[in-house]
Amino acid sequence: MTDRQHLASLARKLGTIAQLDSLDAEAILSLPFSVENVDPGRHLVREGSRPSNCCLLVSGYACRYKVNAVGGRQIVSFHIAGDIIDLQHLHLGIADHHVQAITKATVAWIPMMEIKRMAKRRPAVAEALWRDTLIDASIFREWVLNVGRRDAKSRVAHMLCEFALRCDAAGLGSVETFEWPLTQAHIGDASGRRAVLVNRTLKLLSGLGALESAARRYQVKDWAQLRLVAEFDDTYLHIAAA
Amino acid sequence: MTDRQHLASLARKLGTIAQLDSLDAEAILSLPFSVENVDPGRHLVREGSRPSNCCLLVSGYACRYKVNAVGGRQIVSFHIAGDIIDLQHLHLGIADHHVQAITKATVAWIPMMEIKRMAKRRPAVAEALWRDTLIDASIFREWVLNVGRRDAKSRVAHMLCEFALRCDAAGLGSVETFEWPLTQAHIGDASGRRAVLVNRTLKLLSGLGALESAARRYQVKDWAQLRLVAEFDDTYLHIAAA
DNA sequence: CGAAACTTTGAGGTGACTCAAGTGACGTGG
DNA sequence: CCACGTCACTTGAGTCACCTCAAAGTTTCG
Secondary structure, eight states, rough: OOTEEEEEEEEHHHHHOOOOHHHHHHHHHHHHOEEEEEOOTOOOTTTTTOEEEEEEEEESOOEEEEETSOOOOEEEEEOOOOOBGGGTTTTTOOSSSSEEEEEEEEEEEEEHHHHHHHHHHOHHHHHHHHHHHHHHHHHHHHHHHHHHHOOOOHHHHHHHHHHHHHHHHTTSSSSSSSOOOOHHHHHHHHHHHHHHHHHHHHHHHTTTEEEETTTTEEESSSSSHHHHTOOGGGGEEEEOOO | OOOOOHHHHHHHHHHHHHHOOHHHHHHHHTTTEEEEEEEETOOOOOOTTOOEEEEEESSSOEOOOOOEETTEEEEEEEEOOOBGGGGGGGTTOOOOOOOEEEEEEEEEEEEHHHHHHHHHHHHHHHHHHHHHHHHHHHHHHHHHHHHHHHHHHEEEHHHHHHHHHHHHHHSSSOOOSOOOOOOOOHHHHTTTTTTHHHHHHHHHHHHSSSEEETTTTESSSSSHHHHHHTTTOGGOOOOOOO
């Protein structure tokens, strides 16, 4: 199946990132690709590999992670439908981290050569792609601050705020109601804390009335308070057009 | 003064990042710029500003940092001569972090418009610049792992290894002997630990025989051991050509 | 319906923090 | 050229956030 519809979410996302005309959109929608349905836990990129395709997440959720010498895992970002995950490796050659599906997901594999070719012909698309990688980098910087200088309560709240806003911007729910399909172990691996502490921390946030959680369903009850606890400022997401 | 020599370190660096021909090099060397000499502590980029120039570090050392709500500071990267610091904002519009000189430094301000224009005319240079920003992003990811999943000893050792290798690659000394012009407070702000603990940690690394330190002069005595303590693998620096 | 995976709760240990006081290096101005 | 202020480094002692280990619930899914 090579339905152009699979690329629509990419075109939509890049359209929110930069000004694209109809020829740009056409170039994106006519990229060649192959579709794959994957189960939770399936690896989409392996550290040390030399990817020749970019992975577009058509539906579902994924995360990037690295591991330390003793097997400790650190998730460095989450990804949602419309994210073109592997753009970070477009000009790097060798993958420096893993990418793994969190839920069942549908991905479209796009040859890197084709993306590079499109970038040469359509400068506006190239700029959008570059800008997308720069936004990723901005998010990494915020995560360094998050795990480096915030306590467990703020970290978890911050992750929630970021996920909520990104889902909202991608048209996948609102800030109050969105899917957060993570186990407490995922949240722990992303926040650099143990799952046990994440559990206590979520209870604490519920106790504050900022959040309601039950069986991996979360609902933000008090967005203002959650932002406050998280020290959340969305500038770093660069969601508004430049 | 608008001596082309100031741009030589940039041309050199980009040449190690991608294949550039003589026309590419010429394009880089003929960029317009203005030079400024700055003192330690001087800010080169302010969070919230809308930079219109890219800052090339001609000599000296600088760092990027963010602050949390209570004033806690997190350094997210260090920069050395030849680094074009502000490329991260080329397509972002608004600065999401501060950049500050650590030592006395010489910088060259290059108009972003000129860089974008050059990127359009010289695709190989554009690719080199893009690749440079992707390498930055890769380093951010490693830092998330570093502050998220390593103890103080490994963190500090890791920072040392990275700095050493980058200096070495930039032609600023060797792995054993290089300048690390940081106060213990800097090291603390970068590793997400307090300066007091950094002090004890450096003593500990000295005790292991991996390091000698005195009055902000550092020397690596046992590179193999330092790498081991740091869990250091240089893949993420993407130093070798792709 | 049963196994596996995830969540919850408790108790005791530890790495890093805060507070505090003192030492040493450096630069400046009288 | 010494007196003084400033900044960085050093060391100690008490405290706390988070960790580890452990075991019991609960949800999910084949």
